[in-house]
Amino acid sequence: MLDPIILGFDRALRTLFSAASTTRSMPGGECVEPELSAEDRAHAGALMRINHVGEVCAQALYQGQALICHDPEIRQAMNKAAYEETEHLDWTARRINELDARKSLLNPLWYLGALSLGVFAGKLGDAWSLGFLAETERQVETHLDHHLSELPTEDVKSLAIVLQMKIDEKSHAEMAVRLGARELPTIVKKTMRLMAGVMTRTSYYL
Template identity: 65%
Template structure:
């Protein structure tokens, strides 16, 4: 139990304070940086900060759900999805540096909140936990679609990252459904959208 606690705490520290790593090539890395005005660069950076926060939260959600998971196949699927989300974390972190923007100052708060939600979802049972996962990924897909419409058209590097992230999130939602996700009640889906809206609006600036 002590060893497991140390490992889980190590995940928290790595997500919040260590540079994330990727085994895949960063999407768009072969493109040169496009010319952007200061306002365009700042806006692109703020959108990528939101995406980075989303990946911080994803790490916490998957960690919390895996901790309370009862099924080995599901636990393995969660760990695989978390690995892909770590790559997203690395991509958005790198793009923030390129855009000369910082990470959210509230990342520890976002992480702890998402970890608590993940543990809570997991305690409801695997089917409901998968339903929460599937709905989360659908809502992430929707906001990534919005970002593709908001990013400066010439910012092909950021757009490539967001497009690949969207592809991966769609696959994660499909995996959750395949493993037996239950459809969440409308009230739960609405609450999740409202919480997500609060997070994205805050992370744009802070």
Template identity: 60%
Template sequence: MDRFIVEFDKALRTVFAPARSVRPHPDAQQTEADLTAADKQHAAGLMRVNHCGEVCAQALYQGQALTARDPATRAALQEAAHEETEHLAWTEQRLQELGSHKSVLNPLWYVGSLAIGVSAGLVGDKWNLGFLAETERQVGAHLQSHLSQLPDQDAKSRAIVEQMRIDEASHAETATQLGGVELPKPLKDLMQLSSKVMTTLSYRI
């Protein structure tokens, strides 16, 4: 019961409470650009997608850690989740600065991602870690595409996305080193399709 309460508290904090960052925000030394209304709206849409992705990541790692068998695997998942919490704080603050809001669909994405994470953990640690590695690779590619889409003058958003991209690459490498296996292509394709649905909707709402 105690563990259930702790995990439920994590879910509530992720979806509804403001996140906190131990590290300095990557954009702290950057000045706010004079963006057009269209550029600001587009940047906010991209940052909302990134914030939503971090909500999903928290749920995935929570579910995977719950069902992980090996302590090293569980520790790697918990460490990744900790850094993803910082990403939540960075993207949430940036959304506020851009005068925008978080996705109203975040609770839905959280529940779905938690179920996926639990399922990934149940099939075994090597697949659990492989799922983590592939998730981070796809997120890294997604963030790289955002760097090409963000307005050149929006140094604050770009600094956040770049540091997130670096962190995700590190998570993927750690998962591989701990024994994560390559996922089958059909599963990778399914993950990309699911991501496409999430990003399309969260960009708008």
């Protein structure tokens, strides 16, 4: 009983305070650092901070859902998706540093909230948990589309990262549907969008 708790605590500490692992090269890593105005650099840094918060939440969400999941195939698929999200965590953190920005001061709070949501979704059963995952990834994909239009066009490094993240998030949503995700009620989807809006607006500054 203690093992999952200890492993979960260790994962939380590594997500919040350690460098994430990755096997794929950082998208745009071969590109020359663009010349950005101070305003564009600050804006790009804030947008990448939001994306990093999203990846912190993704780690917590997958962890919470996997703790409750009893289907080995679904748990394995979630763990694979979680690893890809870990790569996103690494890429966004590195880009934040390159832009002379900082991570969100509220990351521990975001992690705890997402972990609680993951556990709650898991308790509803695998089909609803997968439905929550699929809808989350769809909303993240829409959010990343918005960032692709918001980032300075000269910032090819950030754009490359966000584009690859969008491809991966779409794949995760398709995975959840393939494994039997149930469609969430409209009111739940709207509530999720509202909560995401609060998080993104706050993370832009904090």
